[in-house]
Amino acid sequence: MGFLARVLNRILGFGRRKPEYSFVVLFNTFRQILDQNNRVLELIADMGDKLGGEYIFDKQYIISRCGEISDQVYKLIYNLNVLGERRYLALYDAFERIHRQIQEELAGRPTVPESAYVLSLDVITRDFVDEVGNKAANIGEIRNVLKLSTPDGFAITTRAFKEFLEVNEIDKEIAKIIISWDGLDEEYFFDAAQRIRRKLMVGRVPRRIASKIEKMAEDVAERNGLERPFFAVRSSGWLEDSEHSFAGIHKSILNVGKSGLLDAYKTVVASVYSCDAWGYRYNKGIQEHEVMLGVLCQLMLKPLCSGVLYTLHPTQPEKELMLISAHWGLGPAVVDGMTRVDEYRVDRNPPHEVVSMRVVRKEKELTPAEEGGIEWVRVPEERQYESCLHSDQLKRLADTGMLLERYFKRPQDIEWAIDAEGNIYILQARPLAIQRPDVVTSRDLSGLVESSSVIMSGKGTVVQRGVAVGPVFVIDDDTDISRVPHGVVLVTRYTSPRLARVIQKVRAIITDYGSPTGHMATVAREFRVPTIVDTGIATQVLKHGMEITVDATQNVIYEGRIQELCLFELTEESVFEESYEYRLLRRILKRMSPLNLVDPQDRSFSPENCATYHDITRYVHEKAVEEIIRISETYPHEMGSRPKRLDLPIPLGLMLIDIGDGTQSLPEDKSVTLEQIACLPLKALCEGLLIPGMWDTQPVVVDFRSLMSSVTRTFSPSNAGPHQIGRNLVVISKNYMNMNLRLGYHFNIVDAYIVDNPNDNYAYFRFAGGVTDAIRRSRRAACIAEILDHFDFKTETRGDLIVGRVKKLSKEQMGERMKIIGALIGYTRQLDTQMHSDDLVDFFVTQFLERLGKVIQITRKEGGDNGNNGKEDNNSLA
């Protein structure tokens, strides 16, 4: 439609056009959208909770939840198109795209991810296991999540492998062999395997792949300041270095120059089809379609010494020892058992005393040769009898080993190297298979556990399962966090995001207060550190230095060290995080839960950029509000009046649609004043907003001077000025209000209905968002939750999202609750920017209650059955 036509249409058609649906239908659709939006987010959060390990769920659960969520998201899109007269059809494409990915995941098709042919180690984590195989994914996780030193490098992906096989038609050949082999004829098998290997060695790596490998090798060389880079080229298959170690079966080629990379690649690929490797798979029941090979290329180190670390003595696990072997120069000397090596046995517990050492004469060492490859060279006389490692290095190695073990929840078999400067590098780490020692049968265990004295049991919530032993280390806010030693059980009053920094060092965390969905909990889960929060009494019963055993699977804390419990856990047949269901859920959540669309003003805020279900819901929600305003502007006669601006002394930018006796203004008025509002819930809410000191929150420096100094310094008076406030909407009638309010980056939804009969009364609201980091936002949520708890609301908090509900109070009491909501919206709208410490949560709660108390007296519900009575002590400060 041309511009003129549009103008004409506007002028002539105004008032005569009718919307496709009546406003009642449209408004109900709008409310449905809100409900569905919330439902989707709750379902996704519910799935996320299952990753913590406390629940038993099966694939059926994942499938049915996915179905439910997809269904809701689809309806959301449908409803938005009803509101928006089909102007959001592009959302269906976004939905289809995400839905299909989820279906593929659920179908378990070994589809090779559409990744690049090569990926830099800097971007790889365990989530990339399908793209790059286990070894590379593990080392990426160690490098990027645990932040340990590893040689720089890159991985050639499974997609490259697949295409290499296809281009050379080797995949077909393999399929043929599998069909025709009877499983017995060894000679046939031997010939077939050799034929495949030969084909692979003469095969052509497609130019598109080869050029990417070259380019990546150059990039890695450049960022490390190397002119002539040399690489270690290692296999990294699916399932390799998992419960199936494939140890020593696939080839690694050391010190490969740039020009030799493609040949090395082919050699490694060919080693997958050696008789040994093929036989290994056959015996382990690994399907040939599961053979997806990534290849890891790491920059070659020139180490002073290298070796292997077992975090647990494999044949005498009950002795609590680590085994470290070392040799001068490169690792194969140790790994491949080519020569005698130095051996150390070190206590698994800090401070990791060296229990025994055996130093042998080392006449020759392996070193990288100048032009590639490796060679034996003579060790200078004076170093031949010298121990490769001294106690300081052994301790550092032991610390690193325990960190890896705790993280991967299994004893580890680690290849390491130390350079001339004394830096430790992790070359690879894989689970160490250990037979459960006879000592640890469950009968003995339950006996042992029964005879141990329980310090506390069933208190609080398990955030991350697991077992740990160690000395208690109590910290408070004054504790210098960098002083927390390795291997302790951290005990603290509050969950605090600042603990995230030491989470890797500690064996377990126990807190008095805190939420299982807070930021620290997320980090604890990420690092899989056994964690129990909200015990109420931890700091009272657990004293500094006390040796304890934390069983965060049963939620029991025992006095003393029950080492057997740990051992039982370490030798458990299956680690939950290694299970297929865990990986599947985690992969599926990646398609659902991250939020990429943040800023509605940004050009990227579009259906095309919706990469997850969360993005879609976010988009739909934003547009639904826009649409309902547009509809009421376009079809004012349908609803008796066009939207009016609500005039308040604060810049709320609120448009109001009256669907029945909600105001006393004239139909032609462009705006309404507070006095003209007849809608009880909205009127009360606005009154709350206008309570002095609510909208213009300024921190008051009292005796919190020291605490607050940082706050006042960084506080910016208003980052939600009127120009930044989008159009906000409230739909009202005499007894009902539904408000969508975006203030800067904060989202508030309030929905309330208040009449004389208390049984019909309810108020629901939801706060989310903020401009600051997740930690401060979650503190803000904690603050809001605490205030709401105080006034009989039932609350749920998830990260920065908080939902509060109250119902069945008398009309007067409900009115008071609306004032509180109003006051809270004003008071907390920028609170996150000030939430610099956990202690401020209490401070702001108190301040809020004080200010509120000056204006209104709130009548509490009789009996206060909101289940939060325990918290009243805190609040009585007010």
Next chain:
Amino acid sequence: METTERKTTILLLDDEPIVCKRLKPYLEKNGYEVETFTDSSKAMGRIEERDFDIVITDLKMEGIDGMTFLTRVKEKSPSTQVIVITGFATMETAKQSFQKGVFDFVAKPFKLSEIHEIVRRAEKKLRQEAASM
């Protein structure tokens, strides 16, 4: 403290291997003797060989379904306490299973502590029944 001369025995049947894989070590750690099956016909064979104190079974399975299985368990060994694991879809059937003398049921997904609690209650009932005999 009462000392039990033998451990409480549990047979666990669920055709989703993950359920067995995760529940077995958990229950063992709590001092139970646990046998697990993912194939209901094999579990059926096993209950003909010996009685268990407690049977935990899924309802919806390939082959012999949970209802048939638990009916046979109760016929053969009326004192065995049966706990039913159920998905959302089989909730109604699960409720019907009470008529067959099922002790309790738990809906998937469930918390480890939830099933432990039910098992403990079932144990208590076993002891009471044994004492009253």
